[in-house]
Amino acid sequence: MVKGKWNENLYRVERSLGEGENGKVYLVKKGSAFFAMKLGFDPVDHQSEVNVLKQLTKSDSPFNRFLIDVDDYHSGGKDYPFYVMKYIKGLKITDFVQVKGEKWLGLLGLHLLKKLTYLHANGFVFGDIKMENILVSDYGAVELIDFGGVTQKGRAVKQFTEIYDRGYWGAGTRIADEAYDVFAFAILFMQLSDHAHDWFSRHLLPQNRTLDLLKEKLQQEPNNELQVYVPFLRKALDGEFTSSIQAYAAWKALFYKRGKPFPSKPVKGNTLVWIQAGFIASVVLFISVWYFYS
Numbered sequence: 001m002v003k004g005k006w007n008e009n010l011y012r013v014e015r016s017l018g019e020g021e022n023g024k025v026y027l028v029k030k031g032s033a034f035f036a037m038k039l040g041f042d043p044v045d046h047q048s049e050v051n052v053l054k055q056l057t058k059s060d061s062p063f064n065r066f067l068i069d070v071d072d073y074h075s076g077g078k079d080y081p082f083y084v085m086k087y088i089k090g091l092k093i094t095d096f097v098q099v100k101g102e103k104w105l106g107l108l109g110l111h112l113l114k115k116l117t118y119l120h121a122n123g124f125v126f127g128d129i130k131m132e133n134i135l136v137s138d139y140g141a142v143e144l145i146d147f148g149g150v151t152q153k154g155r156a157v158k159q160f161t162e163i164y165d166r167g168y169w170g171a172g173t174r175i176a177d178e179a180y181d182v183f184a185f186a187i188l189f190m191q192l193s194d195h196a197h198d199w200f201s202r203h204l205l206p207q208n209r210t211l212d213l214l215k216e217k218l219q220q221e222p223n224n225e226l227q228v229y230v231p232f233l234r235k236a237l238d239g240e241f242t243s244s245i246q247a248y249a250a251w252k253a254l255f256y257k258r259g260k261p262f263p264s265k266p267v268k269g270n271t272l273v274w275i276q277a278g279f280i281a282s283v284v285l286f287i288s289v290w291y292f293y294s
């Protein structure tokens with residue numbers, strides 16, 4: 001059990017969800033509700049993450065219900081800072097694509113860009129877009145986790161991962177602007193196609209990390225699902241989308257051009273039974289009314 005020193009909320013730790021450079025994340029239960037609890041390793045980094053989440057809590061965006069509680073856990077004479085957030089039950093985006101298939105790439109891109117537009121509208125840039133920081137729940141709902149890299153526009157990006165960073169590819173600065181996230185988005189989607197996956201994990205010498213090389217790889221993109229988005233990805237790498245709203249509109253246009261409907265939600269087994277029962281009941285009612293009045 002973890003009891004907050006100040007707010008006195010009591011959480012039962014169920015299991016570990018994961019660990020990164022900044023902290024450990026646990027699945028916790030309060031009453032009958034599940035949450036994710038992050039215990040920070042470094043108090044300064046932890047506080048900076050909490051400050052961003054607190055600001056987003058005040059915003060008019062889907063992020064405003066993400067942060068639940070901020071407190072310290074006192075144990076063995078020491079205080080351990082933690083925060084509690086919404087628990088996201090989902091798969092890492094790579095695993096989701098592997099399980100469900102590449103036909104979902106278009107929809108995932110649409111949802112991720114939409115999320116970024118909310119963050120950007122509130123004056124922030126995500127900074128550390130990478131596979132590990134994107135969870136996908138059923139039916140393709142995309143959620144960002146790990147707000148450690150979230151940076152106010154105009155400041156130097158707080159935390160990034162080399163291959164997603166436009167500075168690494170000599171394609172621009174590390175000053176937080178919307179195009180920075182759109183560039184990382186493009187790398188992510190190139191990486192999500194099997195073809196480029198291997199190539200990204202290889203170590204490249206500094207002189208080989210160029211925008212031309214990225215575009216050359218894009219040209220060779222054999223993946224059918226991603227093919228339609230290649231013009232978008234090229235523009236994103238070139239920094240031509242100065243806002244995520246523009247990027248979202250462009251992706252959306254290609255998504256519909258592709259002419260593929262959203263993978264639809266299957267009707268649940270018991271919903272189907274109720275629909276059938278309702279139909280039979282209405283037929284019986286109709287026959288009996290007709291019989292009664294005729």
Ligand SMILES: Nc1ncnc2c1ncn2[C@@H]1O[C@H](COP(=O)(O)OP(=O)(O)OP(=O)(O)O)[C@@H](O)[C@H]1O
Pocket residue numbers: 017018019020021022023024025036038085086087088089132133145146147148
């Ligand atoms: N809200 C959440 N719901 C479900 N799982 C989560 C949540 N937040 C984090 N996790 C899990 O915990 C792991 C570590 O969390 P997080 O990425 O925030 O740590 P970090 O130390 O900031 O990582 P990094 O070293 O990448 O910066 C994630 O990869 C994810 O699997």
